[in-house]
Amino acid sequence: MKQKSIIFIALMFCALMFTMPTNAMAKGIFEHQDTVVPENQVVDDVVVVGADATIWGTVKDSVIVFNGNVNLKASAKIKGFVLVIGGNIQQEQGAVVTDEIINLSFDKATQNSLLIGGGLVIGTWLLQLTASIMLIILPVLATLILKQRMQPFIERARLAPGRLLFIGFFSSIILIALSVLLFVTIIGIPIAIIILVLVLLSFIIGMSALSILVGERIQGTFGRSNWFISLTGSILLVSLMNIPLVGVILFFGILLFSIGIMTLWILEKTKRKSSVKL
Numbered sequence: 001m002k003q004k005s006i007i008f009i010a011l012m013f014c015a016l017m018f019t020m021p022t023n024a025m026a027k028g029i030f031e032h033q034d035t036v037v038p039e040n041q042v043v044d045d046v047v048v049v050g051a052d053a054t055i056w057g058t059v060k061d062s063v064i065v066f067n068g069n070v071n072l073k074a075s076a077k078i079k080g081f082v083l084v085i086g087g088n089i090q091q092e093q094g095a096v097v098t099d100e101i102i103n104l105s106f107d108k109a110t111q112n113s114l115l116i117g118g119g120l121v122i123g124t125w126l127l128q129l130t131a132s133i134m135l136i137i138l139p140v141l142a143t144l145i146l147k148q149r150m151q152p153f154i155e156r157a158r159l160a161p162g163r164l165l166f167i168g169f170f171s172s173i174i175l176i177a178l179s180v181l182l183f184v185t186i187i188g189i190p191i192a193i194i195i196l197v198l199v200l201l202s203f204i205i206g207m208s209a210l211s212i213l214v215g216e217r218i219q220g221t222f223g224r225s226n227w228f229i230s231l232t233g234s235i236l237l238v239s240l241m242n243i244p245l246v247g248v249i250l251f252f253g254i255l256l257f258s259i260g261i262m263t264l265w266i267l268e269k270t271k272r273k274s275s276v277k278l
Contacts, residue, residue: 039075052087055095062099072097132242136234139208143230150208150226153261157209161257168260175199175259199259206258211237 035048039056046053046063053065055076062080063070069087072078074094081099082089089103143150157164179195182188208230215221215233237254241247 037076039073045080128242132238135207135238135241136231138204139211139234140227140231142204142208143212143227146205146208147226150205150212153205153209153265154212156261156264157206157213157257164260164264165253165256166260167263168256168258171259171263172256198262199255202262203255203258206261207234207237207254209261210254210257 034052034054035046036054037043037046037057037059041057043057043059045061046055046059046065048064048068049066050068051065052069052071053063054071054073055063055078056073057075058077058079060079063078063082065084065087067086068084070082070084070089072082072089072091072095074092076092076095078095078097078099081102082097083102083104085104087103088105089101091097091101175195179192182192182195211230211233212226213233214236215229215231218232218236221229221232237250241250
């Protein structure tokens, strides 16, 4: 019924603006004229803006009042819903309303709730927008800064994506356990912060490599520079991340993928140093 109410309100506003009124309503929207439906009268709808509505008779559909009050007398019969925004509803005993009664008052509590709710919605949207822009820009910057150094990460991602996810999963468990232990000890907090920063850098590099792999599969990127391919791929990945549930799964998948790349890179570097010493 809420969807029906919203649609009906929109249609009624269109009717107010572009058609002549045929229902019981004030003569002009800005005249603040009260509307009364007599006891023996039957109307389709009652729409009042900036004034009060008193219903004695029968309304076949709905009563909608903006910035005014509704008084339903004992003989009133409303076969639809009653919507009052910015006013009060008085219903005498015997008045019949077959559908919902919706009253949205604009007292201080409601205004504060709307402001807080609106602020949270806008803040969340801005935070999501900022995060999306950063997730697009950072991989491109990493590709431009690292240049040829990015190629080994891309090759690892191209040859063994499943293996990287497997390695990243177990590496992340170890990192989480280690970080928890370090945070428990006050002395270890700086080390835990360093680990978190390294994970963030790993995510950026992994995101860069994966965005290049995705961008290479998009038509029109063949022969382009790596930064353009990374930009194309990162836009597609970030777009998918903004899809509810799918985005969460994709984000954690990229995170595990990135940790796997860095873990494999560190292991290879360690093996090379060990072989050189021998």
